[in-house]
Amino acid sequence: MxxxxxxxxxxxxxxxxxxxxxxxxxxxxxxxxxxxxxxxxxxxxxxxxxxxxxxxxxxxxRKNELIRPPIANTDQAILVFSASEPEFSTMLLDRFLVIVESSGILPLICVTKADLLSSEKRSEINGYLQDYRTIGYEVILLSSKTEEGVDQLRPFLTGKTSVFAGQSGVGKSSLLNALNPELELKTDEISSHLGRGKHTTRHVELIAVGGGLVADTPGFSSLEFTEIEAEDLAEAFPEMSKVSEDCKFRGCLHVNEPKCAVKTAVENGEIPPYRYEHYLQFIQEIKERKPRY
Structure with missing residues (x-):
């Protein structure tokens, strides 16, 4: 054998x-x-x-695994989001980050289609991206069309198994083609009627790119927190996990508890308010989840 x-x-x-x-x-x-x-x-x-x-x-x-996309033993998850068409969504990005963080996989954020941004919109997007850099994430703004930022991504791929994941239509296949034109992966335009991309990748496959292995995966539009418990959610928000040690009560969920260090950090501007709002929404979603039998 x-x-x-x-x-x-x-x-x-x-x-x-x-x-x-x-x-x-x-x-x-x-x-x-x-x-x-x-x-x-x-x-x-x-x-x-x-x-x-x-x-x-x-x-x-396995050292780790993801359910959607179904893949095991990855060194990092490259989360691909578009700056436009479809619009950049911190809510969806945070949802992906929670899944990846809770799986023990290192995330890297790539925002594509920088060529479609006006100067005003680029400034807005850069503001969000700086928030994520401050938290400690690696973030790259790039364009598969103009190849802006593509070279910044290449060193992250060498010698690693990476999973590319993100919403449909954000340009995962286009980015892989830009990294390795010999792939000639099929791409599709955004559906103007639905406002989202058509699925162009039908299965999970590891392909050689940039001196490493990369998984091109089917795009998807939603994620559920099926494997995460409410008391563990803050661990998937690094900036909250860091300050939660100063909460008065052990096991603080950072919702209604008094003398909560996380809520104080939000009020002081140390944690982006939208990140905390997403946390509250996610924890409510977990609490309302149907019990597993």
């Missing part, structure tokens, strides 16, 4: 890369029985019937 890494999953087949090349594998029935689904990025043990086909026998322990 041989060890390899799943680099593509499509129609029930798993394409495993090892030293000898790429082998098309199926998962054994034991995975269905144990409710273990192999994911792109998994390191696996497989048994090959020949040099082209085989069966996955074992999935090695």
């Amino acid at each position: 041989t060890e390899g890494k799943i680099v593509k999953a499509l129609s029930g087949f798993y394409y495993v890369l090892n030293e000898a090349g790429l082998v098309q594998c199926r998962g054994r029935g034991v995975f269905r029985k144990n409710k273990v689904t192999p994911l792109v990025g998994d390191y696996v043990i497989f048994q090959a019937e020949n040099d082209k086909e085989g069966y996955i026998m074992e999935v090695k322990p």
